[in-house]
Amino acid sequence: QPPIEKTGEKVTIYINDQPVQADKGTNVLEACRAGGYDIPSLCYLRDLNTAGSCRVCVVEIEGTRTLQAACVYPVAEGLRVHTHTARVRRARRRAVELLLSEHNRECPTCVRSASCELQALARKVGARYSRLASQPRCEPKIVKNPFIVRDYSKCIKCRRCEAVCKNMQGIGVYTPLYRGYETVIAPAFERNLAEVACIACGQCVLACPTGSLTERSYVEEVWQVIDDPAKHVVVQAAPAIQVS
């Protein structure tokens, strides 16, 4: 989805029946936030990522039958938006529950626990992953360079790493691979980050909303890490628990 072009002109939209002035060319999410309406989002990064993949920002727009992702819906004169109807709140909760159903739930020992956007969002929308049958990916963490650990079991395919690498740093080492449940965001052909154009700037780690991308040194402090030089794969084991 290409970024929406901004022109500097203003349009009037109605958010929950209140008129709000919005920049022509911006999206409904930005317009709502500028107007003081809190809409959750996960995959969206302003001016960088408009993948529209998480569906957490859905809103009701009069004249459309289905709920719309506010982050990719352009504003237009007279647009009428409803941000917190029961249908919208239910859809947001389900979207987060679906993300959680595929997510590795080692939250208590995850290095991003308490600073994880998915965790915070789940609390905010009242999502309970136990409601859905789950099939989290359980794969070893991948350490294919000295700096960044990739953990596919926590990737929610928001593509924020891909967006910052490409649109902010101008490098673009990440790309979606495979299809459906097998999809991963990784360098082409799943190559080693040390073998591609990665400069280890860490922007992808900062952009990742979960513990899918982390700094290697930090992970090594928390986990017992055994590097398998043949596969470049880390086998992790929980830290020893002292029972007295």
Ligand code: FES
């Ligand atoms: Fe809009 Fe993800 S934030 S679809």
